[in-house]
Amino acid sequence: MEQTAKIIIDGKTFELPMITGSEGERAIDISRLRQEVGVVTLDPGFANTSACLSRITFVDGERGILRYRGIPVDRLAEHSTFVETAYMLINCELPTQEQLNRFSVMLNDHSLVHEDMRAFFENFPRWAHPMGILSSMVNALRAFYPEIPERTEEEEINITVTRLLSKVRTMAAMSYKIFRGHKVAYPRHDLTYAENFLSMMFDSPVRPYDIDDDIVNALNVFWILHADHEQNCSTAAVRVVGSAKVNLYAAISAGICALWGPLHGGANQAVVEMLGQIHENGGDAAPFIARAKDRNDPFRLMGFGHRIYKTYDPRARVMKKVCDRILDKQRVRDPLLDIAKRLEEVALEDPYFIDHHLYPNVDFYSGILLKAIGIPLNMFTVMFAIGRLPGWISQWKESSDDPKWRLQRPRQIYIGRKERAYIPIEKRG
Numbered sequence: 177m178e179q180t181a182k183i184i185i186d187g188k189t190f191e192l193p194m195i196t197g198s199e200g201e202r203a204i205d206i207s208r209l210r211q212e213v214g215v216v217t218l219d220p221g222f223a224n225t226s227a228c229l230s231r232i233t234f235v236d237g238e239r240g241i242l243r244y245r246g247i248p249v250d251r252l253a254e255h256s257t258f259v260e261t262a263y264m265l266i267n268c269e270l271p272t273q274e275q276l277n278r279f280s281v282m283l284n285d286h287s288l289v290h291e292d293m294r295a296f297f298e299n300f301p302r303w304a305h306p307m308g309i310l311s312s313m314v315n316a317l318r319a320f321y322p323e324i325p326e327r328t329e330e331e332e333i334n335i336t337v338t339r340l341l342s343k344v345r346t347m348a349a350m351s352y353k354i355f356r357g358h359k360v361a362y363p364r365h366d367l368t369y370a371e372n373f374l375s376m377m378f379d380s381p382v383r384p385y386d387i388d389d390d391i392v393n394a395l396n397v398f399w400i401l402h403a404d405h406e407q408n409c410s411t412a413a414v415r416v417v418g419s420a421k422v423n424l425y426a427a428i429s430a431g432i433c434a435l436w437g438p439l440h441g442g443a444n445q446a447v448v449e450m451l452g453q454i455h456e457n458g459g460d461a462a463p464f465i466a467r468a469k470d471r472n473d474p475f476r477l478m479g480f481g482h483r484i485y486k487t488y489d490p491r492a493r494v495m496k497k498v499c500d501r502i503l504d505k506q507r508v509r510d511p512l513l514d515i516a517k518r519l520e521e522v523a524l525e526d527p528y529f530i531d532h533h534l535y536p537n538v539d540f541y542s543g544i545l546l547k548a549i550g551i552p553l554n555m556f557t558v559m560f561a562i563g564r565l566p567g568w569i570s571q572w573k574e575s576s577d578d579p580k581w582r583l584q585r586p587r588q589i590y591i592g593r594k595e596r597a598y599i600p601i602e603k604r605g
């Protein structure tokens with residue numbers, strides 16, 4: 177029997193349809209509320225609002241579950257590669273060997289960036305943040321790769337998706353090389369996606385880069401863990417901007433801008449900066465914890481807390497293990513990892529963090545891993561962006577393919593001044 181919810185307004189009862197998701201999440205469908213009842217809902221931060229129906233990613237924040245297309249993320253981290261996971265997110269199903277081979281060949285075929293784009297890269301100020309550069313360059317891709325009218329819509333989307341997945345990785349490495357004043361390393365057809373990235377970042381004419389399988393694996397895991405996270409801030413930005421029917425490059429560029437913020441993807445950089453400050457402070461985390469708990473201080477413990485997870489973020493668990501593995505292998509003792517572990521222990525026993533359900537999130541250990549791989553601090557959020565690309569693309573595709581597609585346009589409750597007269601400037605006092 178179809179369930180309904182009742183609301184009573186001014187003594188009148190209205191029935192609203194209810195909808196239940198495949199994992200049991202229940203929602204009241206308010207899409208006709210204003211039309212039929214004459215009121216709207218208010219939900220700052222959209223914490224109680226589902227903006228869409230989606231088949232891509234399931235998150236249960238109470239139980240610490242994250243699945244892409246039904247498959248738990250830790251299974252994917254253990255058995256899959258980033259390219260395979262990206263294929264599945266975008267095309268709904270895991271690929272056959274032949275499909276995967278074809279996809280990998282296409283990614284290699286589109287990995288070069290138009291040479292004229294280098295002039296753009298070279299003219300950004302040296303101190304420009306790579307996220308700003310990346311979002312501008314992704315937007316610029318449309319100019320270099322315009323729509324070809326002879327292609328069908330499906331062909332156009334497929335080629336744009338492939339270009340984005342392949343070129344964003346190339347552009348990220350290119351911006352790093354140019355920033356350092358080094359010779360750009362081109363992508364190579366004989367390397368896998370992750371190997372290629374590492375080679376483009378670190379290979380140099382004076383010191384060839386030795387590709388280490390464990391680092392390649394760690395990078396794959398890092399990107400898989402970031403590949404999608406349902407309607408987070410940047411994905412919501414991609415969907416909202418995409419709903420205006422802009423081209424995919426522009427929608428992804430909007431996602432990159434949103435991800436840049438320290439409350440979202442920028443947190444991985446902020447965590448390492450915070451751990452560095454604790455280290456400089458003699459390793460004592462107590463003053464930082466005290467500041468995080470002080471309501472009058474805007475400081476927050478970076479890498480802690482999540483809008484959805486009210487328990488340990490399942491991605492953080494996997495990330496912590498990979499981090500340990502890589503640092504053990506490198507026989508490096510990063511004092512920041514020791515500080516992070518101590519900080520986690522203290523915070524998890526502190527009543528403030530317990531009462532607020534604040535646990536380590538994906539960014540808490542990811543920065544330490546990136547640092548161990550050799551990624552510079554200002555590239556951390558770019559690494560997140562490369563990982564999140566398949567998620568943004570699949571969410572954009574799902575919303576564009578939706579037969580009930582609508583321009584996304586929230587309402588507001590106006591609480592400003594009522595109508596008043598315009599006072600000429602000479603009469604204002």
Ligand code: CMC
Pocket residue numbers: 221405408438439440441443468469475476477478479480481482483484532534537538539
């Ligand atoms: N340190 C100290 N207190 C915190 C923290 C924190 N990291 N996070 C939340 N709180 C407190 C906050 O002060 C508030 O307390 P009270 O109710 O007493 O006023 C309460 O917890 C709820 O906070 P909120 O801001 O309403 O929660 P939110 O769901 O809007 O924010 C968040 C989620 C991720 C923005 C927040 O937890 C935060 O700022 N964390 C630090 C930044 C961070 O690590 N971000 C990465 C998120 S995971 C990667 C991603 O998805 O992008």
